[in-house]
Amino acid sequence: MAGNIPITTGWYFFLFSLVGACCGLLWTVFAGEGEPLIASIGFSGIAFAATYALICWVGEEFKRVGLKGNDRSKPNRPELPETMGAVCAVVYLMVMIIFIPFPFYEYFVLSTNGGGNRDITMEMVETGRILPRFPHNKLGEYLSALLSLQSMAILGIADDLFDIRWRHKVLLPAISSIPLLIMYYIDFGITNIVVPLPLQPYFGELLDLSYIYYLYMAAISIFCPNSINIYAGINGLEVEQSIAIAIFIVINDLLYISVPNHPAAASHLFSLYFLLPFLGVSVALWCHNKYPSKVFVGDTYCYFAGMTFAVVGILGHFSKTLLLLFIPQIFNFLYSAPQIFHLVPCPRHRLPHFNAKTNRMEPSRATFDKPPRRIISLALTILETVGLIKLWRNEQSGEIEEFSNMTLINLWLVRGGPKNEGRLTRELFWLQMFCGAVGLLARHKAALLVFPYDNLRMEDFEGLAAAAVEAVEAVV
């Protein structure tokens, strides 16, 4: 349509050849042993191409139904289509649905007449032979994960359409995590955690948190989407932080898979299946959303990305590791808390202020309509002295009148001075990468200081349990 983003000839060639290559990859999978990881890579490439093209095609349609917004950080405040995360979500979900059989290929090709698992079990009883039993629980996990992500997509789209009240939308991810938690309850139910060494005298080596663990998982799935959602406001940041986090989870997964027959390898392979297509659609979105943005991602994408991480973290049993990759988001959340909970004034928009003259981003300010209470101004002054905030005082009274909005983005500008939006996003991306690297290092090296062992070297409890169950499956 008219105002849609044109696809250059070069891009057409690239997308077509990419899809061709991926189809070739899938063909080898069909021809060969049906290696799921190869198939996953193939599908991810196709997901990238589909998302890239679709975003180009649907832009005007989205604007027409009112899914649009103005880019306030550009001189002419262009009007851009919103909620492109919905395109990512739909493409991602379709790919993941079509991918369903692949991880389970090896199990049901055994049956001669395509009769699937039923024939296997029956034959098993008739002949008494032991055949690999279909891992229905894994399939259940996979399906419930998709259900959670799909619910998140629906609720995210509803949020972008109807912009739901802040205090309500915070809970949307909790709703969409229900299938996941229920599945976890039905099927897994491991609520034990390894106690850090210093605490073992008091709690023993393993602690069963029972239902508290479910609250913890719910908290994870509330935190991940929302923390990404509030760490946003400049071109491309939402997508870039998600891509950075995804990359490090993938690295972590590869660490486990590379260890020969590591007991936890299966669940990390599982998380790869979810993350590779996610990277596919995210990078495609980034191509359009990177500075200067041609489209906005919408809350849908933030929720969807956060939920994807929560899902793989919970099903893969590395939710603690996951949080180590969320350091900037955690900091941003804690730092924003005073404004979010209205201890200090919180303007409608906290994104940095665009200075059209200098064409640079500057810290945006929040204003006290009446002089702040004693304790508040004391706290702010302390923050100022440690350089975590910028204050503007009244010349005469010395009262604090304004302060830089308490977001990591503004803080970065307070510390590093005004800079061009593109550069700001790039710097924050590399900050994310740096923190992720530190977090992962801490996980696998420093963990040994507080935990009896790093499960990369030795089988930790979860690995043990997984192994036990696999043994059971084999016997049954």
Place this chain on the structure above:
Amino acid sequence: MAGNIPITTGWYFFLFSLVGACCGLLWTVFAGEGEPLIASIGFSGIAFAATYALICWVGEEFKRVGLKGNDRSKPNRPELPETMGAVCAVVYLMVMIIFIPFPFYEYFVLSTNGGGNRDITMEMVETGRILPRFPHNKLGEYLSALLSLQSMAILGIADDLFDIRWRHKVLLPAISSIPLLIMYYIDFGITNIVVPLPLQPYFGELLDLSYIYYLYMAAISIFCPNSINIYAGINGLEVEQSIAIAIFIVINDLLYISVPNHPAAASHLFSLYFLLPFLGVSVALWCHNKYPSKVFVGDTYCYFAGMTFAVVGILGHFSKTLLLLFIPQIFNFLYSAPQIFHLVPCPRHRLPHFNAKTNRMEPSRATFDKPPRRIISLALTILETVGLIKLWRNEQSGEIEEFSNMTLINLWLVRGGPKNEGRLTRELFWLQMFCGAVGLLARHKAALLVFPYDNLRMEDFEGLAAAAVEAVEAVV
């Protein structure tokens, strides 16, 4: 908000007491054996209340984002909110997700520490005791059914938002049926059908259709939603036909469940779990959509309803029976075919014409811009003589100039004469009920003429297989 539908005090009382009663019901379930059917009834009541209230509350919001339409069959053509089927779908899906544990309650309460299935199997191996193995395949079916319905909801909403082209939207249900078919392939793979007696000499008693059966199932899930979608256009018809169909499927299910330990009882119980909440949300929607409508249902509802029927029909193995409940839809589809495939002119809207003077609905007309070809006018004349269409001819030439649009609704008006919209809908509802009754009777009585046995009396193949598998599950 301002223009929203008010909830009368009486309704408030009713809804609150209903929810109270349902919560009581659920409480008995928790306290007692955890009878899933009771829980399902309780959830259905809550679903009704939630849908009824939500539709009242969100109307204006929907209008604001452009989800609205004019009721062309009223004197003042009032503007009503559209796509209320989306509310039904979301409530339904949430209820079904929360319901997940109930059908499987008996299996995982066995484990002492809430550890779910894992503990059972492990204990089983340790102690050698036989405990019921968790029916993961049933859970898989349940989850994949939810995935299909959720996909259908998303695609339906997308259709209502962006009104997708007709030739594209026809295929949306096919996309959303993928999870179901994949699950069927992985997990069930029964592609045999019982051959009707007259054909048994040629095909034998059982015929394995293999992949043709999958095409058949895909066709079912394309047909059900679309056939409901094109049999629409007057207040309340979409919902009433869906309710009628659902009622007869429920009756059919009860027939099987009432037979003591009937092998197919399990799968019919399964379809009850899906249909009772569906009836809950549909009746709530009907309260607002019945003549004179205060809201429209949107394609979302038609797709969602049709997909629900397709899902239970496929997973419950009674897709042939299902079609017997779709007689009016099948007739309407065949009757509309000439216009749909543009053998004869097809105007944008085929809904009956509202005569403001008489306040009655009259058959709407399609016009030939040029005289029809010989064969066409012959065919139309034949239809006219058998009373299946009304033609308007040119006085001089006798050429056919106009004909009544070829929908069951118009035909009903051609035969029965102009009538008030409310009465028209009511009559078509009872037509649906009548056809359903005939269809179900045919299924269970006349079936004996062409099939060796009625599976209500004797175990048919599917029952046999189900029993076999249950035996296997018990042994394993």
